[in-house]
Amino acid sequence: MFVDRVELKLSSGKGGQGCSSFRREKFVAKGGPDGGDGGRGGDVWFVVDKNTDTLSHFKGKTHLKAKNGRPGMPRKCAGKTGESLYVKVPPGTQVIDKETGELLLDLTEDGQKVKFLEGGKGGLGNVHFKSATNQRPTYAQPGKPGEEREVRLELKLIADVGLVGFPNVGKSTLISTVSNAHPEVANYEFTTLTPKLGVVAIDEYRSFVMADIPGIIEGASDGRGLGIEFLRHIERTKTLLYMIDAANYRDVTEQFSALREEVKRYSRELSTRPFAIAVTRIDALEKEAVNEKIWALLKSLDLAPNEELRKYGVDESVISYGSAEKSNPHFVMPISAVARINVQPLVFALADVLEKRQ
Template sequence: MFIDSVEILVSSGKGGAGAVSFRKEKFVINGGPDGGDGGKGGDVYFKVDRNTNTLSHFRGHKVFKAHNGKPGMGCNRYGKKGDDLIIVVPPGTQVFDVQNNILLLDLVEEGELVLFLKGGKGGLGNVHFKSSTNQRPTYAQLGLSGIEKKVRLELKLIADVGLVGFPNVGKSTLISVLSNAKPEIANYEFTTLIPSLGIVSIDEYQSFVMADIPGIISGASDGKGLGIKFLQHIERTRFLLFVLDVANHRSLVEQFRILREELRIFSEDLSSKPYGIMFSKIDANENIEILEEFLRTFGFLFKEEKPFCWLKQEKDSFGRTIKGDEPLFAIGVSSISAKNLEILKFFLYQNIKED
């Protein structure tokens, strides 16, 4: 099960109480106070581990508490410090304070270990309270309580490339043939119910991570469908790939306009990321004029590299540098026949590498 948001209660350990004790040894007359201090309560840490990729292990475990410090003892012996608690989370986890919805931690880097809550201080033993006027103190401090906080963990998957498209346009098939991901694939909409990550290998030493989310539909920003719920997972991606289906009942122009608008409503930052366009299922319609007409409709300026492959021109016919919101490439792909798959991998990797 994929769980991307969960609330948990986290507590650091309480400090141990100081000891009330007096020195009692043979041949030592009227020994003074020798009560030791209590041990410090355990701290709470968050640790990022890329071997974990969901929050599902928090589903049946909602309370996390570090150990309390041990009480002090006689002969000036200190109590043992409480064991620290390390909570392991996947990269991309954000920690929010439930009470006021403030972002407390943004955990991204692999191996990152962050102190979250400090344990309570141990109490002082009675040895600290002796004086010329009170040579037999009969009291010691209690340890300080730990800190308790209710937090919400939210996971935003970290990927280099995020796939954006309507349901059943071929995103799951694409990620299954390009990477090691094994999403459910079927001939009906909303087959993808949870996001999936896949590692796309370029060669023995180079690769990138691709993320597939449930399909987006018109009105997603108003709560329709599933995709908008998971758009947060591609907020961290460096590059977006719009997957437009040439066999869909919607035109290519309609698909693109709706997807761009839904992304803009959800997040201006997400909609401003660099992107490319992939025309899926071109084996169902190899009419290249339909694809070129789509590019002309939006005024995209491209130079043709290979059949069904276009790259953005750097300059227009007047020699001016082209600026504005344009895809960096457009390519027609068939995941079934593997047409242009290797070229797509190259295009994606080049744009990630140059980002």
């Protein structure tokens, strides 16, 4: 089960009670106070673990608590420190205050370890309160209470390239073709119900991570469809790849404009990220029809043809265009994931875009 948002109450441990006792041994007529200190309460830590990729292990849990410190003991023996609570989360998890909505932690690095709540201090035993005027103190401190906080954990997947498109435009087919991901692929809309990550190998030494999210429909930024739930998963992506379906009943320019508008309405910052365009399912049309659609898209973007993409080995049977300007797509490339037309050139082109952005 993919879970990307949970609400939890976290509590650190309470400090142990200090001990009030007196030394009682043979031949020690009047042993003084010897009560030990209480143990410190356990802390609450967040630990980033890349072996987890969802928050599903918190499903059904509402309150996580560290252990309390143990009480102090006679003969000046301190109580045992309470066991700390280690909350393991996947990279990309944000810790948000449930009441105020304040971002408390942004956990992105594998192995990152952050103390979130500190355990309560253990109380002092009566041995600390003896003096010349009070040689038989019976008072020992209670342990201090631990800290408590209600939080919301939100997972935002970390990827290099995020796929954005309407339902059933070939996003899942592409990521299953170029990466190690195996999403469900079928000829109906919303086959992808949860985000998928795939590692795309460029060569023996280089790779990048691609993220596929459920298809976006018009009005997604207002809560329609599934897109609003998962648009946040491409917030951390370095580059967006807009998937435009050449065989769709919608015009290619209409598709791109609608997608750009939804992304912009969701996050203006996200809309300024570097992006490229892949015109998909070109195997379903004649070459002339594909060329006509790409020409129309370029005209709407006020772009001129650019043969630079030929260096990636783009299939000669279809034309290719690109742009080096920041406000324009890095490239516009026609592809077919099913027929594997221009799939490898697409990978090389995306890799170059990512290297330029580093």
